[in-house]
Amino acid sequence: MNDPIVYRYTRAQAIADGVLIDLSEADAVREIGLRVPVAITAHAYAETISAGGQWLPNRQGCEDLLLPGGQSHDGRLWDVLSLLRHAMRHAAPGEDTVWFSVLVDVHGNGRHRKVDLWARIGPGDHAEPVLTLMRTDED
Numbered sequence: 001m002n003d004p005i006v007y008r009y010t011r012a013q014a015i016a017d018g019v020l021i022d023l024s025e026a027d028a029v030r031e032i033g034l035r036v037p038v039a040i041t042a043h044a045y046a047e048t049i050s051a052g053g054q055w056l057p058n059r060q061g062c063e064d065l066l067l068p069g070g071q072s073h074d075g076r077l078w079d080v081l082s083l084l085r086h087a088m089r090h091a092a093p094g095e096d097t098v099w100f101s102v103l104v105d106v107h108g109n110g111r112h113r114k115v116d117l118w119a120r121i122g123p124g125d126h127a128e129p130v131l132t133l134m135r136t137d138e139d
Contacts, residue, residue, distance in 0.1 A: 010125045011039070020132070021045050023081075028074065032081045037124065040080075040133040047115045047135065049076045052106035069108020076104070084119055084133065096121050099136070 014020040020039040023029055029038050040049070050073070055063040065073045080102055087100035097120045103112035116136040124130035 011130065012125055015039060018042055023077070026074075026077060028078045028081050032078075032085050034081070034085070034131065036121065037128075037130045038081075038133070039130070041135065041138050043138060044115075044117055044133055044135045048080050048102050048104055048117070049073060051104050051113075051115075052108065067108070069105060069110075071105065071108060080117075080133070084117075087119070 011020065015022045019042055021042060022037070022039050024037045024039070026038075050065055050067075053065045053067040053073075056066050058064045067073065067076070083100045083102055084098070087098040091098050097118060099116070099118045102115045102117060104115055105112050117133055118136055119131055119133045121129055121131045
């Protein structure tokens with residue numbers, strides 16, 4: 001018996017709401033070689049990419065992320081995506097999920113905090129392949 005869908009929360013809605021952060025247009029995504037839309041949960045983003053940072057207004061009316069110890073948003077994003085790509089290369093053929101860890105220097109002092117992540121490739125809102133990165137306690 002097929003029950004009617006009462007409510008569906010789409011990936012597009014999650015991105016619009018800020019629950020997911022779309023990384024698809026980032027240079028690092030293309031440079032790493034990912035060819036599908038990529039998003040990361042807001043919690044995973046906060047613990048890896050923007051951890052220890054401060055968002056400051058810029059001249060264009062947007063905000064820039066200031067990270068401690070000379071770190072950059074692009075550098076941290078590259079680190080996360082590089083580790084993801086490494087995990088994907090070592091996954092068994094046909095696997096849709098990979099697990100990996102990232103070391104984050106939150107305070108810019110050379111001491112790192114380990115953040116465990118996982119990523120899954122699956123169908124997007126229109127059954128297209130999409131990749132989503134999450135903390136291990138998220139689904």
